[in-house]
Amino acid sequence: MDRFYLENAAQYQALVKALSPTARVRPLLSEEIATGFPCAVFPRTAQPGVVDIHDLYNHPRGRPILKSFNYRVDRLFNSQTTTEEIYEDLVVDLVPFAWNGGIGTLFAYGQTGSGKTFTVSRLEQLVAESLMDGSLEGQRQIYITIIDLAGNSAYDLLKSRTPVSILEDSFGVTQLAGAHEHLVQSRNEMMDLIERAASFRRTAPTLKNDASSRSHAICRIRINDPGADSDGLLYLVDLAGSEAARDIAVHGADRMRETREINMSLSVLKDCIRGKVQADALISSGGPKSKQKKAHVPFRQSALTKVLKHVFDPASSRACKTVVIACVNPSLADVGPSRNTLRYAEMLRVIVPTTNKADPNPTAPMAWTNAQLKDWITKNSGTPPILPDVLAPTETGAQLLRLPAAEFESRCLKSPGVSAEQTRAFRSKLWQMHIDSHRVGNTLNTPTSNPSESSEPGTTLGLTSRLSSRDLDPATMAIPFKERIRPGMVVSWNEPPDHLGLSTADDLKLAVILCPLEAVQGIVKDTLENVVNHKENGHADARGNGTDRGARYLCALVTPGLMAEAYELNLWRQIVLDVDSMDKEVFLEYDAGTR
Ligand SMILES: Nc1ncnc2c1ncn2[C@@H]1O[C@H](COP(=O)(O)OP(=O)(O)OP(=O)(O)O)[C@@H](O)[C@H]1O
Ligand SMILES: [Mg+2]
Structure with a gap:
């Protein structure tokens, strides 16, 4: 085959010239030139990403013929590119x-x-x-x-x-x-x-x-x-x-x-x-x-x-x-x-399956194309604007949501005048929208079995109340929180002496009440490996080994999450809190996407 190419090199060049390829191609290495083989790969200048390859075929009757093939790639670099x-x-x-x-x-x-x-x-x-x-x-x-x-x-x-x-x-x-x-x-x-x-x-x-x-x-x-x-x-x-x-x-x-x-x-x-x-x-x-x-x-x-x-x-x-x-x-x-x-x-250029065009969801960032995402960034990033081409040059909504927080922030900060605070608030806004889009989907899919449980805000079993750590009965809010402590309540607390060293990276220490200490069965250890329920006469010691304290509760730590204004419930990091060390009740809003 190589001999056939060499014998017909001049003929090949004449045929290729007739097609007038104007692209620049990588120069052949000197040793390749010495062998006499011409160049056969021609990137098209008029059509970025398209390359022609011309091969020479030995026609059984008559002169060799040229067969051409073209291929498309996302970006093409010619021989001059360093x-x-x-x-x-x-x-x-x-x-x-x-x-x-x-x-x-x-x-x-x-x-x-x-x-x-x-x-x-x-x-x-x-x-x-x-x-x-x-x-x-x-x-x-x-x-x-x-x-x-x-x-x-x-x-x-x-x-x-x-x-x-x-x-x-x-x-x-x-x-x-x-x-x-x-x-x-x-x-x-x-x-x-x-x-x-x-x-x-x-x-x-x-x-x-x-x-x-x-x-x-x-x-x-x-x-x-x-x-x-x-x-x-x-x-x-x-x-x-x-x-x-x-x-x-x-x-x-x-x-x-x-x-x-x-x-x-x-x-x-x-x-x-x-x-x-x-x-x-x-x-x-x-x-x-x-x-x-x-x-x-x-x-x-x-x-x-x-x-x-x-x-x-x-x-x-x-x-x-x-x-x-x-x-x-x-x-x-x-x-x-x-x-x-x-x-x-x-x-490798995979045709990406498209989402259902009949059912577009403009409020669900996960489904956004790059153009929709850029449009949303332009309209929602505040002043000074975060440049969409810098934050999401090619990404879809799903890809931007998956971007690590640090990368997201560093891209936003490249826009002139944008502050770290604006960046964080903007990321939270995007995530809030993503979470809300899940909530809407979930709410729509949830069958309402009992009409009395359905919609009205403020009613005892309304859906809205179940998305918050607030008390289900608004009337009880008038009672001081220490007198109505219940599982699921979130409290801020001051570090008691026996929990020194258990810092939570944030000045605001939060915990969610799990149960009164007396209700704890078996041997339970807190996050510092201390047994929380020493037993006396077969009952858990709710008073902390005889010390003069108020009622005690087994709680789980709540720590700041990755996103601004978000918190993480650490069920496996448990502590015992004395009611005296509790400062006030804190309301946390839950959402279906992150709960
Ligand atoms: N863009 C270029 N410009 C100049 N010389 C090049 C260029 N690319 C490759 N070469 C030369 O071509 C020769 C082969 O290159 P290289 O060893 O990188 O090939 P390779 O694709 O790694 O091959 P293999 O699969 O056999 O390892 C080397 O002598 C290299 O210096
Ligand atoms: Mg190699």
């Missing part, structure tokens, strides 16, 4: 995203010799520079791990290729047992580690690349925020070449098995990326409808996707952003693999 420009266009956003608690992932995919390692190794350096140049707000601890995956075996590239086991712990979190995490303090330290890992990568020659990576290299950067005790993750993945078996220089049994394993893991990766996009889309549209198939994400089928479980597990609620760069060799000699690479890239 890796720095690709970084600015595609990758730079992943860094603050992971810095603020998200999971950013970049894959470089493509046939052997197409430039994956070339691209990812420079991107790793640029990421290191962004992380370490001090431009990101706050203090973080940065850990780096670089492993190499060949089939089901993994090796630590920062520990002289020590074998690593991929295990799932009892919490379902993938652990790289045996891999070392390096805490990095400076840009240079990080660069050294990246270079060291590159030198330990396994390579072997293929016909297209003398130093072909015969494994997937995963660079994992964990960004720990000690203040929030949360981790952001950044994965930079240089995939093994997706070449056909014919590209292998030496056809040993091991090399054939290696190629099979690589192709199998790339196929699982494609299914996982597609499955995850579909799963996310179904969640955004309120779950699969009766006839809609549940999206399948087979992340357990390969070691690569098991390591990246965080990214693919549909059960994970973490915000993820994934970028795939398909690398293509423009040479006519590589036209077959280039078509396969672009076909793979096209398959």
Whole structure:
């Protein structure tokens, strides 16, 4: 085939010229030019994202003919584009995203010799520079791990290729047992580690690349925020070449098995990326409808996707952003693999199932498209306005709701004049709307079995009253709260001497009453491991071992939640409160979405 291409190179160029492709394409490497193969990949200038590939076919009767194919991708970079420009266009956003608690992932995919390692190794350096140049707000601890995956075996590239086991712990979190995490303090330290890992990568020659990576290299950067005790993750993945078996220089049994394993893991990766996009889309549209198939994400089928479980597990609620760069060799000699690479890239462009257009819900942010979300931001962000293109350049409502709070705030603060307070209030407003949309849905779906329980506000069993910690009977509010303590009442309290050290990070200490201490059965311990119900003559000691105090109650702590004005009920953090230490009754409003 190669001989056929070379013999007809002049004819090929004449045929291609007749199509007048005006796109700029990546220059061929000097050695490729020397072999005489022309360029066969032509990005269209008039149609961004569309690329033409022209192949030459040997017509059985007469002259060779040209066969053209076109592929569409989201963004196309031609040969003149530098890796720095690709970084600015595609990758730079992943860094603050992971810095603020998200999971950013970049894959470089493509046939052997197409430039994956070339691209990812420079991107790793640029990421290191962004992380370490001090431009990101706050203090973080940065850990780096670089492993190499060949089939089901993994090796630590920062520990002289020590074998690593991929295990799932009892919490379902993938652990790289045996891999070392390096805490990095400076840009240079990080660069050294990246270079060291590159030198330990396994390579072997293929016909297209003398130093072909015969494994997937995963660079994992964990960004720990000690203040929030949360981790952001950044994965930079240089995939093994997706070449056909014919590209292998030496056809040993091991090399054939290696190629099979690589192709199998790339196929699982494609299914996982597609499955995850579909799963996310179904969640955004309120779950699969009766006839809609549940999206399948087979992340357990390969070691690569098991390591990246965080990214693919549909059960994970973490915000993820994934970028795939398909690398293509423009040479006519590589036209077959280039078509396969672009076909793979096209398959990742999943058609997202649309929500039921007949039933749009303008008050449910989960169902908003990017345009609806931007419109809402423009009308509701206050003064000075929060710029929709900065807060949600591409996100849907569901994706913005899943954005970590720190990332949401840092995006809002990029709009001129916007304060942290405005940002928090705006996020609360969005969440309130999301919660209300659930409440409306739930209320509508709740059958009203007893008309006396139905609607009127202020009636004893009205729905509104059941969404609050207020007393069900408004008449009792006139009685001092200490004389009408009941389960479910929320009180503020002063820290009694025996609970010193039990601070709740907020000056306002809140607890919800569970029951009088005498009602507690069995041995119950509080959050400081003290037995709360010492028994005397078979009865719980409600007076606290004879001390002169008022009635005592078993309570659960209520602590500030993640969102402004939201609180979390910690049923497992129990304390005993003396009525004397209670300050006043506090009313908490519940909502169906968060209760
Ligand atoms: N954009 C580019 N500009 C100049 N040279 C490039 C570019 N991309 C790749 N190369 C060169 O092409 C050759 C092959 O690149 P690289 O090793 O990155 O391929 P690969 O996709 O990682 O292949 P494999 O799958 O076999 O590992 C290298 O010599 C590299 O320097
Ligand atoms: Mg490589």
